[in-house]
Each structure stands twice: as C-alpha cells, then as structure tokens.
Amino acid sequence: MSSASRRNAGFQPELRKNIVTREWVIIAKGRGKRPSDLRRDADPQEDPPQYDSKCPFCPGNEGKTPPEVFALRDGGKPNSRGWSVRVVPNKFAALRADGSDALRSVGIYSARDGFGAHEVIIESPEHNKDLWEMDTEHIEGVVEAYRQRYLAYEVAESLRHVLIFRNHGPKAGTSLVHPHTQLIAGPVLPHQVHLELLGAGHYWEYLGKCVFCDILDYELSSGERAVFESDHFVVVTAFAGRYPFETWVIPKRHSIRFADMSEEEASDFASVLKEVLRRIALCLGRPSYNYAIHSAPTTDYNVRAYHWHLEIYPRITTLGGFELGSDIYINVISPEDAAKALREVGSE
Numbered sequence: 001m002s003s004a005s006r007r008n009a010g011f012q013p014e015l016r017k018n019i020v021t022r023e024w025v026i027i028a029k030g031r032g033k034r035p036s037d038l039r040r041d042a043d044p045q046e047d048p049p050q051y052d053s054k055c056p057f058c059p060g061n062e063g064k065t066p067p068e069v070f071a072l073r074d075g076g077k078p079n080s081r082g083w084s085v086r087v088v089p090n091k092f093a094a095l096r097a098d099g100s101d102a103l104r105s106v107g108i109y110s111a112r113d114g115f116g117a118h119e120v121i122i123e124s125p126e127h128n129k130d131l132w133e134m135d136t137e138h139i140e141g142v143v144e145a146y147r148q149r150y151l152a153y154e155v156a157e158s159l160r161h162v163l164i165f166r167n168h169g170p171k172a173g174t175s176l177v178h179p180h181t182q183l184i185a186g187p188v189l190p191h192q193v194h195l196e197l198l199g200a201g202h203y204w205e206y207l208g209k210c211v212f213c214d215i216l217d218y219e220l221s222s223g224e225r226a227v228f229e230s231d232h233f234v235v236v237t238a239f240a241g242r243y244p245f246e247t248w249v250i251p252k253r254h255s256i257r258f259a260d261m262s263e264e265e266a267s268d269f270a271s272v273l274k275e276v277l278r279r280i281a282l283c284l285g286r287p288s289y290n291y292a293i294h295s296a297p298t299t300d301y302n303v304r305a306y307h308w309h310l311e312i313y314p315r316i317t318t319l320g321g322f323e324l325g326s327d328i329y330i331n332v333i334s335p336e337d338a339a340k341a342l343r344e345v346g347s348e
C-alpha cells in the first residue's frame with residue numbers, strides 16, 4: 001500500500017488493541033476502502049492443469065519426495081499411487097530431526113541446533129484444486145491427517161510446539177501450486193502463540209475465565225464481526241485484525257489443543273473450513289492466503305487458559321516499512337465491513 005492511499009480523504013484511522021496479545025493495530029474505520037476495492041480479477045495464467053508430470057506431489061511421482069510417514073489410501077503400496085492424502089518429510093526442511101536441542105552460547109548470544117521436524121501434508125492427488133473446492137468428506141481426511149501428525153509429535157518431549165499452517169498462492173509465499181499444508185514441530189514457541197498464552201494467562205488470573213470464550217460470547221451477541229456459526233464452531237473477523245479480512249475459526253467448546261477434537265467436531269471443522277475459505281475466495285477473487293492453527297504447547301499440560309483456534313490471513317496488501325519496523329499493522333478494511341461482505345457472499 002502506498003503512503004498516498006493512507007492519506008486518502010476517506011481514511012478514518014482507529015487504534016485497536018488485540019485483547020489477547022495486547023498488540024495494537026491501525027484500522028480504517030468508517031469510510032476506509034470498500035471490500036470490493038480489494039477484489040482482484042483472476043489471472044488466466046494462474047489456471048494450472050489437473051495434473052503436472054513435473055510436480056513432485058502429483059501421483060506417479062511418489063519417488064521424488066522422501067518416503068511417506070502417513071497416508072490415507074484406497075489401495076496401493078506405500079510410496080506408490082492410490083492415496084487420497086499423503087504426508088512426507090519436507091525435502092527442504094526448515095528444521096531437521098538430527099542434532100541436539102541444547103541451548104548454547106555464542107559470545108553474548110544464544111543459539112541451538114535447528115532441531116525439529118518439517119512435514120508436508122499433500123491434500124489431494126489433484127494438482128489444481130484449492131482446499132475448499134474438495135468434497136467435505138475429502139477435507140475430513142485432510143483434517144484427520146493434521147490430527148494424526150500433531151499427535152505423532154505431541155509425544156516427543158524435546159519438541160515444545162507443533163504449528164500446522166497453509167500457504168496458498170504466490171503472495172502467500174508458496175512456490176508449489178499443488179494443494180498442501182505444512183507442519184513444523186520445534187523446540188521453541190512461536191512468538192504469536194507465546195503472546196497469546198501470556199495474554200490468556202493474565203486474563204484468566206484477573207477475571208477467572210478464558211479470553212477466547214469471552215470473545216465467542218461477545219461476538220455472537222454483538223453480531224458485528226460474526227460471519228457464521230456451526231454446531232461446534234464460530235467464524236468471526238478479528239476485532240484488531242492485522243490483515244484485511246483476517247478471520248478466526250474458534251471452537252465453541254473450551255479446549256486447549258487442536259488434536260483433542262472429537263470425531264464429530266473434526267467433521268464439523270472440515271465443513272466450516274470449506275465454507276469459510278469458499279467465502280473468502282468468492283469475496284476477494286481467489287486471493288493468496290495463509291492460515292495457521294494455534295494450539296497449546298505440547299509440553300505444558302497444565303495450561304488451562306488457552307483455547308485453540310484457526311487464523312486465516314488473506315494476503316491482499318503488502319507489508320511496508322511501518323509494519324516491519326513497528327510491528328503495528330495497518331488494516332485498510334474494517335473487520336465489520338469484512339464480516340458483512342463475508343455474510344452476504346454466503347447466500348450467493
């Protein structure tokens with residue numbers, strides 16, 4: 001975003017505080033941009049084929065990835081065709097299983113080996129489908145793969161946290177078109193989860209309740225940022241969202257860990273995921289986006305004051321020096337306008 005557009009006459013800034021992390025953002029309230037201003041026209045060059053013989057994730061190319069660690073299959077041997085969801089170690093892993101998790105000093109600094117795990121969840125044999133375009137039943141399989149791999153790392157004592165995240169589209173930092181999610185398990189807590197744990201802990205200490213449960217209750221009663229709800233989940237745009245259309249999916253049941261979902265909740269989660277991604281795609285013209293599942297650390301069994309959730313970040317604006325230098329984000333669409341647009345697109 002250029003500084004000129006920030007000075008545009010319609011921009012009415014409001015500083016808002018994230019109730020969990022206590023971070024501030026600047027929101028264009030009132031007469032900011034309209035949601036339709038951010039809608040992009042689909043680029044015909046972005047229409048990939050259903051199968052790409054050079055893609056390492058397409059069926060028939062199983063030998064081009066490290067051997068699978070999990071798969072849902074109708075038939076076929078491991079590392080051959082016949083799978084519907086397949087999980088493999090990342091060939092270009094950010095963290096690796098060899099090494100030690102010991103902290104060491106480097107002069108005045110601290111460092112440790114890049115110890116951990118990095119996996120790719122290949123969501124479908126079809127090269128060109130986004131997650132929301134798959135059948136709900138298929139997405140249930142993807143969610144099951146998330147759960148199984150999360151559980152596989154939850155038992156590893158030296159790995160404190162498992163982050164499941166998805167990059168879709170060129171602006172979201174992915175080089176591979178083929179639909180996939182990634183999992184990184186590491187010995188340190190992600191900063192965002194750390195801030196949320198601290199914030200939720202303080203809230204619980206002072207008010208004796210969960211901040212995310214309060215967000216749920218408040219958003220459902222106010223309705224301003226609620227997009228839709230299902231039996232087990234509520235979908236809202238974040239009051240102090242850092243990105244335009246930043247949307248959260250929060251389970252109604254207070255639960256600290258993603259993998260503790262019941263079968264019924266997991267199946268509901270799959271349909272909610274499909275519906276919210278479909279609405280974002282329709283509203284914004286299939287934008288690039290990221291999402292991440294925030295779940296309690298795997299090693300802190302005593303955490304009560306956390307509440308797992310999914311955060312979706314459509315990537316329609318670019319971060320500038322102000323955001324990078326200050327960690328204060330400028331959100332050009334008010335979350336209320338975004339929620340309204342996402343509610344309206346539901347009836348299309």
Ligand SMILES: [Zn+2]
Pocket residue numbers: 051052055056057058126127178
């Ligand atoms: Zn492919």
Ligand SMILES: [Zn+2]
Pocket residue numbers: 210211212213214253254255306307
């Ligand atoms: Zn809660």
Ligand SMILES: [Zn+2]
Pocket residue numbers: 192196294309311
């Ligand atoms: Zn979060």
